[in-house]
Amino acid sequence: GEDVEQSLFLSVREGDSSVINCTYTDSSSTYLYWYKQEPGAGLQLLTYIFSNMDMKQDQRLTVLLNKKDKHLSLRIADTQTGDSAIYFCAESIRGYNKLIFGAGTRLAVHP
Amino acid sequence: DTGVSQDPRHKITKRGQNVTFRCDPISEHNRLYWYRQTLGQGPEFLTYFQNEAQLEKSRLLSDRFSAERPKGSFSTLEIQRTEQGDSAMYLCASSTAGGHYNEQFFGPGTRLTVL
Numbered sequence: 001g002e003d004v005e006q007s008l009f010l011s012v013r014e015g016d017s018s019v020i021n022c023t024y025t026d027s028s029s030t031y032l033y034w035y036k037q038e039p040g041a042g043l044q045l046l047t048y049i050f051s052n053m054d055m056k057q058d059q060r061l062t063v064l065l066n067k068k069d070k071h072l073s074l075r076i077a078d079t080q081t082g083d084s085a086i087y088f089c090a091e092s093i094r095g096y097n098k099l100i101f102g103a104g105t106r107l108a109v110h111p
Numbered sequence: 112d113t114g115v116s117q118d119p120r121h122k123i124t125k126r127g128q129n130v131t132f133r134c135d136p137i138s139e140h141n142r143l144y145w146y147r148q149t150l151g152q153g154p155e156f157l158t159y160f161q162n163e164a165q166l167e168k169s170r171l172l173s174d175r176f177s178a179e180r181p182k183g184s185f186s187t188l189e190i191q192r193t194e195q196g197d198s199a200m201y202l203c204a205s206s207t208a209g210g211h212y213n214e215q216f217f218g219p220g221t222r223l224t225v226l
Contacts, residue, residue, distance in 0.1 A: 042216075043204075088153050097159050097167065101153030101155070104153050
């Protein structure tokens with residue numbers, strides 16, 4: 001079945017690292033994505049990882065994929081107030097074009 | 112601005128009325144998607160077009176919903192006889208075709224409120 005789950009809320013201090021976690025159920029997932037949503041703005045793709053990779057790093061972002069446990073995480077280094085937003089984990093499944101999203105994790109960054 | 116645009120940004124209607132939303136994708140993108148997002152949830156897939164052909168529809172897309180993309184460019188989503196449960200943000204996205212990876216670019220959404 002198709003299901004993506006995330007914790008709903010994360011609060012971090014400015015300058016610390018943030019780790020947002022996601023679990024998915026479909027082993028046919030081909031790509032896994034992290035999207036960011038800010039108030040009044042559209043969803044913005046932050047990064048993605050192909051299912052045969054374990055890790056991907058892009059500047060302050062590190063994505064880790066544990067395919068055995070169907071667990072995906074996004075680490076944001078040196079978190080800034082501008083990183084405050086809702087972060088969505090999403091998967092695409094082989095043969096389908098739609099994205100399946102989690103409910104989103106609200107990241108709050110405080111001084 | 113060459114991103115995905117949606118119109119209107121906000122729509123308030125009374126229950127039972129019909130509404131229509133428009134999406135203009137990025138010009139060279141031949142795939143277009145509609146999603147619905149309710150408060151506190153992630154976007155849920157509704158339907159997808161490749162050029163003018165509607166290739167997939169979710170079971171969420173009841174008979175009251177119809178989507179078109181007549182010339183393979185802009186798309187419309189119509190909801191007939193709106194219900195309060197239709198209140199949501201309706202998101203449009205577009206992408207290029209081909210390969211497994213196709214980044215979907217999202218528009219700002221149309222927020223529908225049904226009174």
